[in-house]
Amino acid sequence: MKRCKYAELVMLYFDKELTNEENITFVEKHLSSCKTCKEWYDYLKKLDASLRSSSSEVLTPPPNLLVHTLEKIDRYESVRLEKPSFLKWWPYLLIPAAVSIICIVAYTILTSPKEIIVKFELRESDLPYTITKVAVVGDFNNWEMENLKFVTRERKWSLKKRIKPGRYHYMFVINGTIWLPDPNAEGYVEDGYGNKNSILDSNIM
Amino acid sequence: MEEIELIKKILRGERELFKEIVEKYQGFVYNLSYWLLKDKTEAEDVTQEVFTKLYFNLKKFNFKSTLKNWLYKIVTNHCKDKLRRKKINALSLEETSYQPLYKMGYYVTSNPVEENEYYSLLLRKYVNELPEKYKTILIMHYFENKDYKEIAKAMKIPYSTVRVYIFRARKVLYKKLKHS
Secondary structure, eight states: OOOOTTHHHHHHHHTTOOOOHHHHHHHHHHHHHOHHHHHHHHHHHHHHHHHOOOGGGOOOOOTTHHHHHHHHHHHHHHHHHHSOHHHHHHHHHHHHHHHHHHHHHHHHHHHSOOOEEEEEEEEGGGSSSOOSOEEEEEGGGTTOOEEOEEETTTTEEEEEEEEOSSEEEEEEEETTTEEEOOTTOSEEEEOSSSOEEEEEETTTO | OHHHHHHHHHHTTOGGGHHHHHHHHHHHHHHHHHHHHOOHHHHHHHHHHHHHHHHHHGGGOOTTSOHHHHHHHHHHHHHHHHHHHHHHHHHTTTHHHHHHHHGGGOOOSSOHHHHHHHHHHHHHHHHHHSOHHHHHHHHHHHHSOOOHHHHHHHHTOOHHHHHHHHHHHHHHHHHHHHHO
């Protein structure tokens, strides 16, 4: 249904919100001629009849309503207070838990020995034979060969390695077959098979 | 001012003062619930529940508004479910056969009392489904018999806004009734 542009004016007239006499006369006249607005006006009347509360309808609350309401609140409050207290304070348990975790982690980090970098080097001139490959084997790598790289400019074989501080035995393996102690080692020790192992000691370094 | 002081005191721990709030507003809450539900027992239940809700949510009170306006919101929201359930109970009987009769509230059957009741509840349900801003204003107008100026003052909004909202709310209701 299309609404007349005066619908709002009709509503104001109905609600007695129109103060201008001219407007009132206009709406009254309009209502007699506009079917849509008449229907709208009747609807407003109907709404009023159904929704508007008359002063005679005002109810006095039942005498015990106040008491019942307050009792209900009390009941709820006591239930709330009786809630297993654990439910209330368990979040606080997280604080000591978090603190201890942080402490443990910090302790581990701070006390664990930091790795150090050591450099294994073998100069070409240190050995009489032609070297094609040099590897280092020792306690720090379970005696498995790790190849050194050849630095052309300095004519030497070299490898930087990250290891935990400590005392290690090691040897160089030349061309994959010849085992030799490091000529520049800090010290040597008999390996029990008639050979000498080189010694690497981080405390001396 | 006094009311705000009272709420602040309650929030500070003087819980027993809440009784004063219940005393002051129980009539309003009870009557508004009754106005919406047309059932005294339900109105009583709603009143108790609304004040319980208010008590435990008092710290959320917006001090710029008034307690009464807030109660409007709590009561109407609380009645939403109840009205929805009511509709099922009331209409499951002969919903379809009633349908055409209620358009615009013209009743032509043999039991006008029952139908009037039905229409009245349906209308209240529709009113309660209106957007929040229209709803409170329209209910104030009908339930408290407030004119536009009084509503504007109570809601702290301009007169013209009240006029527009009431107009829109009624248009929405008109459409809903026509199509129900």
